[in-house]
Amino acid sequence: MAVQVRVTAVFQKFTKGAKTVKGQGQTIGQLVQDLERRYPGFAKQLLNPDGSLHQFVNIYLNDEDIRFLGNLDTPVSEGDVVSILPALSGGAAPLG
Amino acid sequence: MASAFTEEQIKRYSRHIILQQVGGKGQRKLLAGKVLLIGAGGLGSPAALYLAAAGVGTIGLVDYDTVDLSNLQRQILHRTADLGRPKIDSATDTIAALNPDVKVVPYPVRLSSENILDIIADYDVVVDGTDNFPTRYLVNDACVMKGKPNVHGSIFLFEGQATTFLPGRGCYRCLYPAPPPPGMVPSCQEAGVLGVLPGIVGSIQAVEAIKLILGIGDSLAGRLLLFDALSMEFRQLKIRRSPDCPVCGEHPTVTQLIDYEEFCGVPALVHSQEAEAAHGARH
Numbered sequence: 001m002a003v004q005v006r007v008t009a010v011f012q013k014f015t016k017g018a019k020t021v022k023g024q025g026q027t028i029g030q031l032v033q034d035l036e037r038r039y040p041g042f043a044k045q046l047l048n049p050d051g052s053l054h055q056f057v058n059i060y061l062n063d064e065d066i067r068f069l070g071n072l073d074t075p076v077s078e079g080d081v082v083s084i085l086p087a088l089s090g091g092a093a094p095l096g
Numbered sequence: 097m098a099s100a101f102t103e104e105q106i107k108r109y110s111r112h113i114i115l116q117q118v119g120g121k122g123q124r125k126l127l128a129g130k131v132l133l134i135g136a137g138g139l140g141s142p143a144a145l146y147l148a149a150a151g152v153g154t155i156g157l158v159d160y161d162t163v164d165l166s167n168l169q170r171q172i173l174h175r176t177a178d179l180g181r182p183k184i185d186s187a188t189d190t191i192a193a194l195n196p197d198v199k200v201v202p203y204p205v206r207l208s209s210e211n212i213l214d215i216i217a218d219y220d221v222v223v224d225g226t227d228n229f230p231t232r233y234l235v236n237d238a239c240v241m242k243g244k245p246n247v248h249g250s251i252f253l254f255e256g257q258a259t260t261f262l263p264g265r266g267c268y269r270c271l272y273p274a275p276p277p278p279g280m281v282p283s284c285q286e287a288g289v290l291g292v293l294p295g296i297v298g299s300i301q302a303v304e305a306i307k308l309i310l311g312i313g314d315s316l317a318g319r320l321l322l323f324d325a326l327s328m329e330f331r332q333l334k335i336r337r338s339p340d341c342p343v344c345g346e347h348p349t350v351t352q353l354i355d356y357e358e359f360c361g362v363p364a365l366v367h368s369q370e371a372e373a374a375h376g377a378r379h
């Protein structure tokens with residue numbers, strides 16, 4: 001099942017600069033693993049070593065935060081849009 | 097509050113006064129309104145200018161940085177002639193020149209757990225224009241503890257985000273429970289920013305503050321507004337109060353203010369947008 005994944009600027013260096021990528025999977029977790037296969041290192045930006053989502057990264061299925069759905073087990077369907085958003089530190093530039 | 101407008105004020109604010117949703121009553125609310133801006137940099141500049149132009153009567157400014165040449169690409173409170181001056185001073189002059197009705201309260205200090213509660217106590221709305229996580233979390237937690245609306249904005253490269261956290265309806269920690277650990281990519285990279293971008297996001301923050309003072313419209317509470325200048329797209333995501341939130345949830349674990357450690361060699365408690373620039377970490 002192909003799902004569109006929108007990647008915020010912070011993560012685009014892990015997707016070869018792409019702002020939108022296609023991913024395969026039945027769940028958000030499978031989608032992340034699929035992206036990891038094509039963009040090695042990507043999953044590490046999102047997941048803790050135990051496989052859970054970092055506290056400073058949010059994933060949205062369409063406009064809903066997956067923490068309020070089924071976390072990484074949230075099912076995805078054809079046509080869904082997934083957005084990945086890390087906390088931005090801020091102001092003008094610096095992440096940090 | 098019910099004091100009569102001067103003739104000059106009637107003319108100055110005429111485009112507000114003729115708006116049904118503002119009127120003379122609303123304009124008086126604005127003149128009695130108090131907004132605290134955290135940072136007189138990229139986001140704080142447009143926010144301060146529009147709030148001042150609108151006649152928000154008291155504008156508090158927190159910033160201890162000085163004006164650097166690299167700031168002027170976006171920080172429109174400051175001028176070339178202001179280079180080297182404290183941002184608080186040039187901001188105060190700019191606002192005074194724009195609207196003498198506005199009282200600027202300067203706070204040329206580093207925000208910390210020691211001073212923030214006292215500083216925000218007097219204000220109706222806090223506008224967060226910080227550029228670093230320690231201050232962002234400190235401002236958030238203090239606003240939750242004091243029950244202050246917190247208008248959030250952040251920018252990165254060509255992208256911006258804005259939302260409003262209202263007391264009892266969620267906070268920044270509901271969105272991101274804890275800051276990234278120091279050194280964690282991608283929170284520690286230098287980056288540029290399109291100079292106009294903070295102009296858009298800071299102006300959205302000013303709109304939110306004004307609506308809150310007037311009590312009109314729908315705030316961004318519950319919505320995260322995303323703006324991408326390159327594709328010229330606005331999107332919205334839902335955000336909600338998390339029962340597990342460490343500060344505003346059912347069983348808060350953060351009950352005292354935290355002075356987080358510095359990130360990436362940047363001083364922990366920098367408030368202006370790019371105060372780091374003055375400390376050698378160029379953006």
Ligand SMILES: [Zn+2]
Nearest residue numbers: 267270341344
């Ligand atoms: Zn919260």
